[in-house]
Amino acid sequence: MKQSGFEFEGKDLLITGGAGFIGVNLIRSLLPIKGVLRVLDNLSAGKAQDLDNLPAELIVADIRDRQAVDEAMAGAKIVIHLAAHTGVADSVADPHMDMSINVQGTLNLLEAAVSHKIERFIFASTGGAIVGDVDPPVHEEMSPHPVSPYGASKLAGEGYCSAFWGSYGLKTISLRFSNVYGPYSYHKGSVVAKFFRQIQAGEQLSIYGDGEQTRDFLFVKDLCQAIAAAIQVEIPYGQPIQLGTGRETSVNKLVDLMRQTVGRENFPPVTYLPTRPGEVQRNFVAISRARKYLNFSPQTKLIDGLKQTCEWFQKIP
Ligand SMILES: NC(=O)c1ccc[n+]([C@@H]2O[C@H](COP(=O)([O-])OP(=O)(O)OC[C@H]3O[C@@H](n4cnc5c(N)ncnc54)[C@H](O)[C@@H]3O)[C@@H](O)[C@H]2O)c1
Known part of the structure; x- marks a missing residue:
C-alpha cells in the first residue's frame, strides 16, 4: 500500500448520503477526527438523529440541486459520494x-468537484449488480452486463468517474461494495436488515427463490476501513476496486446463522416466494486489487458481524 501522506481533518470532508447506513458507520469509524465534517443528504432514507453527537454538519438537500452541492462542497478537499437510490426492485419499477439520482446526481457532483478543485472523489459503486449473472468470483476485469436499472446507473456513475479522471484529472476512485450489513441499517431493504426487522416484529421470514442464491456479506466496519484507506493511499485513479470478503454464503446458510444468533426459540417461521426479476443467482467477489492497493483484509466473521448487528437492532425502540 503506497501512502500518499495525505492527512485530513473534518472540514476537508464532504460525505453525500452521510445520514444513511454506511455514512453513519463511516463517520463513526473516522473518529476521533479534528473538527466537523459536512454531510449532504436529503433524508429520503437516512435519519438526521443518527448523526446526533457526531462531529457532522448536516445539509439537507438533494444531490441534483447544483447550488446546494456547490455550497456543501465549498472548502472541502475530499468527497465521499454515498448518496444514491439503492433499491434494486424499485429501480426495476421506476428506472x-x-x-x-444515481447518474444525474453523480454527474452534478463530479462537475462541482472539478470546479472546487477537489483532491479526491470516492464513489460508492457495486459489484454484482454491474457484472450481472456471471460465474463468481466477481472481479474488476469482468465485462459489465447489468441486469437491473440500479446496476446500469452505478455502471454509468463509474463511467463518469473514469471520464472525469481522464478528461479533467479529477482523482476518482470507484469502490464496488458487496452486500454490506451492520448497525444503523434499520431502513435497508437488504436481506440481513429486513430479516432482523421481521424477527423483531415476530413476522415470518420470506425468502425469494429457493434460498440457494449466494451473496458476499461484508460487515460495515470492515468496509469503512477500506473507504478510510482510499482517502489516504496512492492508487490507480478512474478504476474500480471490488470490496467484499471473498466468501460465498447462501441465503439459507445466512438464515441458519441468524437463527444461532437470535436463538431457536425466538426465531419465526421461514417461507419461500418466487424469485424477483433483476436479481443475480450467485455472487461472491475477488478482492486481490483491494488487498494490493488498500491493504484490505476484512476480519469480521459473519456470525460475529451478525451478533453485533443483532445487538444493535435489539437496542432500538
Ligand atoms: N448497503 C449495501 O449493501 C451497498 C452495496 C453496494 C453499494 N452500496 C452503495 O453505497 C451507498 C450507501 O448505501 P447505504 O446502504 O448506506 O444506503 P442508504 O440508503 O442508507 O444511504 C443513502 C443515503 O443517501 C441519501 N439520498 C438518497 N437520495 C439522495 C439524493 N437525491 N440527494 C441527497 N441524498 C440522497 C439517503 O437519504 C440516505 O441517507 C449507495 O451509493 C449504495 O448504492 C451499498
Missing part, C-alpha cells in the same frame, strides 16, 4: 427515478 427513470433511479437514473436521475
